[in-house]
Amino acid sequence: MAAVSGIEILSKPVPYQFKDPSLLDARAYVGGQWVSAKNSSTCSVFDPVDNQPVFQVANLSREEVRGAIDAAQSAFQTYKKFTARKRKELLRKWTDIIRANRDDLAAICTLELGKPIAESLVTVDYGISFLEWFQGEVERLYGETIPAAKGDNRIFTTREPQGVVAAITPWNSPVAMILRKVGAAIAAGCTVVLKPAPETPMCAIAIAKLFERVGDGYPPGTLNVVTGDISGAASIGAEMCESIFVRHLSFTGSTAVGKFLNAECAKTLKKTSMELGGNAPFIVFEDADIQKAVDGLIASKFRSSGQTCVCANRIFVHRSIIENFAQKLKASLETTFIYGSVWDSKVNFGPLYSPKGVTKVQQHVEDAVSNGAKLFNGGFIKEDLGPNFYVPTILLDAKPDTMKFGSEETFGPVAPLVPFDTEEEVLKLANTYQSGLAAYFYTENISRLWRVAEALDTGMVGVRVGLISACEQPFGGIKESGIGREGSKFGVEDYTNVKSITVGL
Ligand SMILES: NC(=O)c1ccc[n+]([C@@H]2O[C@H](COP(=O)([O-])OP(=O)(O)OC[C@H]3O[C@@H](n4cnc5c(N)ncnc54)[C@H](O)[C@@H]3O)[C@@H](O)[C@H]2O)c1
Numbered sequence: 001m002a003a004v005s006g007i008e009i010l011s012k013p014v015p016y017q018f019k020d021p022s023l024l025d026a027r028a029y030v031g032g033q034w035v036s037a038k039n040s041s042t043c044s045v046f047d048p049v050d051n052q053p054v055f056q057v058a059n060l061s062r063e064e065v066r067g068a069i070d071a072a073q074s075a076f077q078t079y080k081k082f083t084a085r086k087r088k089e090l091l092r093k094w095t096d097i098i099r100a101n102r103d104d105l106a107a108i109c110t111l112e113l114g115k116p117i118a119e120s121l122v123t124v125d126y127g128i129s130f131l132e133w134f135q136g137e138v139e140r141l142y143g144e145t146i147p148a149a150k151g152d153n154r155i156f157t158t159r160e161p162q163g164v165v166a167a168i169t170p171w172n173s174p175v176a177m178i179l180r181k182v183g184a185a186i187a188a189g190c191t192v193v194l195k196p197a198p199e200t201p202m203c204a205i206a207i208a209k210l211f212e213r214v215g216d217g218y219p220p221g222t223l224n225v226v227t228g229d230i231s232g233a234a235s236i237g238a239e240m241c242e243s244i245f246v247r248h249l250s251f252t253g254s255t256a257v258g259k260f261l262n263a264e265c266a267k268t269l270k271k272t273s274m275e276l277g278g279n280a281p282f283i284v285f286e287d288a289d290i291q292k293a294v295d296g297l298i299a300s301k302f303r304s305s306g307q308t309c310v311c312a313n314r315i316f317v318h319r320s321i322i323e324n325f326a327q328k329l330k331a332s333l334e335t336t337f338i339y340g341s342v343w344d345s346k347v348n349f350g351p352l353y354s355p356k357g358v359t360k361v362q363q364h365v366e367d368a369v370s371n372g373a374k375l376f377n378g379g380f381i382k383e384d385l386g387p388n389f390y391v392p393t394i395l396l397d398a399k400p401d402t403m404k405f406g407s408e409e410t411f412g413p414v415a416p417l418v419p420f421d422t423e424e425e426v427l428k429l430a431n432t433y434q435s436g437l438a439a440y441f442y443t444e445n446i447s448r449l450w451r452v453a454e455a456l457d458t459g460m461v462g463v464r465v466g467l468i469s470a471c472e473q474p475f476g477g478i479k480e481s482g483i484g485r486e487g488s489k490f491g492v493e494d495y496t497n498v499k500s501i502t503v504g505l
């Protein structure tokens, strides 16, 4: 039975008093009902601080996912008729309810992702900012009038919601990635079946609980959350890709899975949105303000312990300043981060999400060192804080062409510094790989600023900033980093079809 603290429904005590323990629910949300798996199967959620199981959620079968899609399709028949004003009002209610439960939602994020509580609050607020932005966009889904070549015709366009959206999200940002996607789809008038990452289903469930509290406004089945274990992802995905009711698959995750799902969706010709992996170059030119660049790199590289798709991964520093840059970076790292319990509000650096994340980081560091890079600081796990607590690390003499980090995201707090000599050389290096999500650079030269911003082959560029993410900014990649844009005005448009209506006079 749930206790006031929420502790009794978790498998171990946590140092946080939930204001509303009912947000911790083990069931999935289908057709407006809270459901367990029919065969009672469950799967564990692990605390990244100690790798211990902390909660169980329903492990749904493919047939149960089909039921959720049917519920979303049925809800769509009603919801698609709602006016934009009504959708906006409902969205506002949902936003207000989430805001009122911000602390508990952040605590759940800390519990299942190991994010320090202060960082979890920032990510919840970031998620809420999308819902606020979409409230404004709902009523701006304008159509156009088009001059017809045939004099007695008139042509108009309208934007219509696409239908059922299947949303698949990753573990690394379990509130914001969901609200950025699901909020936009619902704003546009679509209904949603959400499959959160098996590592972090608890935030998704809590978000659905808060959605339910909007009351009768939303038809049952407008938002569905289907949970399952890691091995069940493929069958949930197969149902989503093959269903003729799902008209749009919106995926955030790795490039490999995104490519696979995109190919599967081609069979029923669904629209897809693909927010995939990055391998961001971060360039510091010889004319940069070095301390500013160091601060920007810390923000970009070490946010979420290096576990975001837009984290800098390949750090190019002009040879003439690289030594100075490395010293300043090391000194700043020593004073920027406060380590300790993730429940302490002063702490601002947390563990990696799982042993799998640690293994990848260790492999990248070992590979770089065995191929000639030098460990300048870090390179170890802070065992007193837990098995996944990999400390901020700097590598010198790194070479992207021969070391793993060059072609794969490290997804951890490792900064490999690569020296370069000319602008032409560094642009070639930055644009070499197939990823094209974000890039960053620092210069004080105005013509170089425009030249390099235009030459970088990515969907997003940060110039003299290390943090680019914002609800109003079109977020997305090119090449193998994705298709489509989230957030901004494009984020909502993405879930609509343009219909043209030709009227004869
Ligand atoms: N571009 C962006 O906006 C963005 C944002 C966050 C994360 N990412 C990327 O996500 C990756 C990290 O997340 P991850 O490790 O969870 O990625 P992942 O691709 O392994 O998993 C993402 C989601 O896909 C699901 N999944 C896996 N195989 C599936 C299948 N066959 N069918 C259906 N669903 C399946 C997972 O269960 C999870 O929910 C990184 O590459 C990161 O760069 C991109």
Ligand SMILES: O=CCCC(=O)O
Pocket (backbone or CB within 6 Å): 172, 173, 176, 307, 308, 309, 310, 469, 475
């Ligand atoms: O990793 C995911 C993206 C986080 C962000 O929106 O900055």
